[in-house]
Amino acid sequence: MGYVAIIILILVIVAAALSIKIVPQQRVGVVERLGKFHRLLTPGVNILVPIIDHVRTYHDLRIQQANVPPQTVITKDNVQVQIDTIIFYQVTGPEQATYGISDYVYGVRNISTATMRQIIGKMELDETLSGREKISTDIRVALDEATEKWGVRIERVEVIDIQPPLDIQESMDKQMKAERSKRAIVLEAEAAKQDMILRAEGDKQSKILKAEGDKEARIREAEGLRQAQELEALGQAKAIQAVAEAEKRRIELIREAGLDENVLTYKSLEALTDISNGPANKIFIPTKAVETLGSIGALGEMLKGRKPD
Numbered sequence: 669m670g671y672v673a674i675i676i677l678i679l680v681i682v683a684a685a686l687s688i689k690i691v692p693q694q695r696v697g698v699v700e701r702l703g704k705f706h707r708l709l710t711p712g713v714n715i716l717v718p719i720i721d722h723v724r725t726y727h728d729l730r731i732q733q734a735n736v737p738p739q740t741v742i743t744k745d746n747v748q749v750q751i752d753t754i755i756f757y758q759v760t761g762p763e764q765a766t767y768g769i770s771d772y773v774y775g776v777r778n779i780s781t782a783t784m785r786q787i788i789g790k791m792e793l794d795e796t797l798s799g800r801e802k803i804s805t806d807i808r809v810a811l812d813e814a815t816e817k818w819g820v821r822i823e824r825v826e827v828i829d830i831q832p833p834l835d836i837q838e839s840m841d842k843q844m845k846a847e848r849s850k851r852a853i854v855l856e857a858e859a860a861k862q863d864m865i866l867r868a869e870g871d872k873q874s875k876i877l878k879a880e881g882d883k884e885a886r887i888r889e890a891e892g893l894r895q896a897q898e899l900e901a902l903g904q905a906k907a908i909q910a911v912a913e914a915e916k917r918r919i920e921l922i923r924e925a926g927l928d929e930n931v932l933t934y935k936s937l938e939a940l941t942d943i944s945n946g947p948a949n950k951i952f953i954p955t956k957a958v959e960t961l962g963s964i965g966a967l968g969e970m971l972k973g974r975k976p977d
Contacts, residue, residue, distance in 0.1 A: 804824075
């Protein structure tokens with residue numbers, strides 16, 4: 669009895685182990701019942717019927733990557749290039765990925781290689797080297813059309829490296845160095861040209877500013893001279909006006925004192941007589957003054973004969 673109980677216990681443990689399946693997150697299992705697809709195992713604890721149910725395979729639902737071995741392809745201008753690519757894919761239909769193709773990873777690699785040959789065969793070398801994005805896009809579109817039936821979605825295709833033959837690569841390096849040297853010479857000449865232009869522009873502006881300064885200085889000098897002349901003329905006018913005012917006032921005072929023109933002339937003659945009394949003094953009298961002095965002489969005689977009151 670003891671051996672029977674042990675055997676039964678062992679059978680129960682084995683049956684439990686066969687019937688209970690724990691599936692991790694982001695994984696699914698394909699269950700077959702008597703050799704036919706039955707259902708999918710979802711993440712968590714799943715119960716199976718021992719012996720009748722069987723887990724065919726598990727699929728990882730996360731984004732996977734497949735490295736495509738480097739491929740040697742020929743361009744449109746008959747140049748062999750070696751291209752290395754990586755494909756990122758995701759299983760979206762576990763049932764189709766199980767029964768639609770025997771190995772979808774192998775199928776993705778083969779389609780990628782065939783599509784790459786077709787794409788590169790329509791492109792020249794320069795287009796191939798500069799058209800990585802176009803190559804990646806064309807391969808992804810071609811893979812999407814084929815893998816849709818397999819329950820696989822192509823997320824992205826990356827062209828890692830494109831290597832032309834060694835001799836062509838050396839020629840390209842020489843061409844690139846020559847192009848860089850040419851570009852450097854052009855840039856240097858352009859810099860020299862700009863320097864000459866800037867220097868000429870600076871010299872031009874300097875001369876313009878100097879001419880403007882000289883012009884402004886001459887204008888200010890002329891303006892100062894004009895103002896000085898105006899002030900001098902104004903001073904002379906005021907001086908003449910002051911002398912005239914004083915002379916006018918003197919004449920008015922003489923008239924107010926009752927002295928007429930003949931008396932004034934006589935007084936002037938007396939002053940001239942006193943001046944001529946000196947031994948070295950000579951006085952020249954104009955002709956018109958002599959006529960006046962004739963009448964003044966009579967006036968002098970009259971004044972001398974006049975007795976004081």
